[in-house]
Amino acid sequence: MVQQYKIDTVKNLVERLSGAKAIILVDYKGINIEQVNELRNRFRTDKVDYVVQKNTLLKIALNELGITELDNYLKGPTAVAICLEEEVAPARVVAKFIKEVMEDAGFPSFKAGYVAGHVFSPKELQALATLPSRDELLARVLGSMTAPLTGFMAVNQGVIRKFMYAVNSLIEKQADAS
Numbered sequence: 001m002v003q004q005y006k007i008d009t010v011k012n013l014v015e016r017l018s019g020a021k022a023i024i025l026v027d028y029k030g031i032n033i034e035q036v037n038e039l040r041n042r043f044r045t046d047k048v049d050y051v052v053q054k055n056t057l058l059k060i061a062l063n064e065l066g067i068t069e070l071d072n073y074l075k076g077p078t079a080v081a082i083c084l085e086e087e088v089a090p091a092r093v094v095a096k097f098i099k100e101v102m103e104d105a106g107f108p109s110f111k112a113g114y115v116a117g118h119v120f121s122p123k124e125l126q127a128l129a130t131l132p133s134r135d136e137l138l139a140r141v142l143g144s145m146t147a148p149l150t151g152f153m154a155v156n157q158g159v160i161r162k163f164m165y166a167v168n169s170l171i172e173k174q175a176d177a178s
Contacts, residue, residue, distance in 0.1 A: 006057060013061035016049055016082055023062075023114040024081040024090040024125065025073050028052070030107035039097050039108070046089045049082040069119045073112040087115050088131050095129035 017023060028036070043050040055074040062070055081090035091113065098108065110122035120128060132140070 009053065009057050010061050010064070013051070013053060013058060014064050016051065017061055017065055017067075017080075019084055020082045021085065021116065022081070022083045022087045022090050023067070023070070024094065025070060025111035025113065026079045026081060026094055026108050027077060027111050028079045028108045029077045031102070035101060038101055039093075042093050042097055043081060043090070046093050047083065047085055048090045048093060049084075050079060051082065052077075052079045067114055070112055070114055078111060079108070086134055088128055088133065091115075091125045091129040092131075092133075095126060 031039070040050050055078055058078065058080060059071055059074050062068070081094065083089045091110070094108065094110065102108075110125040112122070113120035113125045113128070115128065131137075
């Protein structure tokens, strides 16, 4: 007979996972409690939910949502980073944590990810982590859209400025002549 707390845990996981834009599986072995707390704080800052749960319960919750592609990766110590807002955030946080706190020790490591309906390998997640945030991308697009207008305005100001210099020099010449 299935225990009630397991049923409740699966329901909770289904609620957390439903609507997620990114689900990243992380192998967390090799890190101590202080480092785990640091990682949790970084996830919290970027609005990423971080859960350590039994693989079987996690598998049931994912399967209830129709995500069966991650079943093969649910072996060994597994933590899940879930983000409802930005697809890149969990991968970026883990990659930055490995680089800054773990000093490129190689752990924790990516197992797999489910982003926008596609399964990502650890290498693909690492590449995804290097992408700029959504806000940065929007700023770059806006900057590239306004660049031609800015250049056009600068050219026009130069023409107007030269015209004004010519008019001022004519006025000065007439003032000197009289």
